[in-house]
Amino acid sequence: MSVIVLAGAIGAGKSSLTALLANHLGSQAFYESVAENEVLPLFYEDPEQYAFLLQIYFLNKRFANIKKAMQEDNNVLDRSIYEDSLLFHLNADLGRANEIEVRVYDELLGNMMEELPYAAHKKHPDLLVHIKVSFATMLERIEKRGRPYEQLEYDPTLYDYYKELNRRYDLWYENYNQSPKIQIDGDQLNFVESPQAAQQVMAMIDEKLFEIRN
Ligand SMILES: Nc1ncnc2c1ncn2[C@@H]1O[C@H](COP(=O)(O)OP(=O)(O)OP(=O)(O)O)[C@@H](O)[C@H]1O
Numbered sequence: 001m002s003v004i005v006l007a008g009a010i011g012a013g014k015s016s017l018t019a020l021l022a023n024h025l026g027s028q029a030f031y032e033s034v035a036e037n038e039v040l041p042l043f044y045e046d047p048e049q050y051a052f053l054l055q056i057y058f059l060n061k062r063f064a065n066i067k068k069a070m071q072e073d074n075n076v077l078d079r080s081i082y083e084d085s086l087l088f089h090l091n092a093d094l095g096r097a098n099e100i101e102v103r104v105y106d107e108l109l110g111n112m113m114e115e116l117p118y119a120a121h122k123k124h125p126d127l128l129v130h131i132k133v134s135f136a137t138m139l140e141r142i143e144k145r146g147r148p149y150e151q152l153e154y155d156p157t158l159y160d161y162y163k164e165l166n167r168r169y170d171l172w173y174e175n176y177n178q179s180p181k182i183q184i185d186g187d188q189l190n191f192v193e194s195p196q197a198a199q200q201v202m203a204m205i206d207e208k209l210f211e212i213r214n
């Protein structure tokens with residue numbers, strides 16, 4: 001079974017593109033747990049206290065989503081399991097998780113990765129689509145979407161958090177080599193409001209899928 005994962009910083013447009021792509025491919029979209037996520041608001045309120053719990057929450061949901069997504073071809077996942085680790089390590093570097101928590105998380109993730117059902121012989125997605133956005137775009141989109149606890153007025157220190165996350169995402173994508181990958185310019189391509197831009201992005205992904213599969 002094949003699965004496609006969408007990657008990108010907070011507000012990059014993953015959920016929006018997940019919906020478009022699944023619709024285009026006639027497959028199912030699997031979203032990250034946000035609205036019903038009882039830990040997320042707690043994390044933004046008190047990251048020191050909740051960083052580890054949030055990570056376990058996301059890892060658990062991610063694993064469940066991957067298992068479901070793998071039941072049919074071409075399903076689309078909103079965010080990859082690799083990015084969970086990127087986010088956790090940023091939080092750990094900011095002192096929001098201690099050494100033991102980091103070790104437990106890394107070991108648990110390693111264990112779970114071995115069990116991933118992507119395919120019996122291959123433990124990675126078929127394609128990773130990264131939406132690259134500049135820091136300025138990232139801030140604009142977070143504001144546009146308007147989740148209260150993600151706003152800079154709610155916590156001005158989020159500015160530095162988002163900036164560092166955006167920087168790390170670019171490095172992470174450059175080094176990502178677990179599967180074929182493709183990058184979409186989320187600053188230039190307004191696939192949310194422009195049908196032409198959406199078509200252009202679908203064509204890029206179709207072409208990449210064709211290349212991988214032939
Ligand atoms: N390419 C785009 N052009 C214009 N607006 C966009 C684009 N992509 C996303 N948006 C808008 O930006 C906001 C964030 O998009 P979305 O929720 O899809 O991001 P996300 O990557 O899933 O975020 P998160 O990581 O927080 O779940 C939404 O208001 C969406 O309409």
Ligand SMILES: Nc1nc(=O)c2ncn([C@H]3C[C@H](O)[C@@H](CO)O3)c2[nH]1
Pocket residue numbers: 010032034040051054055058083084085087088091150
């Ligand atoms: N700390 C942390 N670790 C994760 O693995 C993770 N995955 C998502 N998120 C946050 C980002 C958005 O606010 C919101 C939706 O993506 O949830 C995370 N936060």
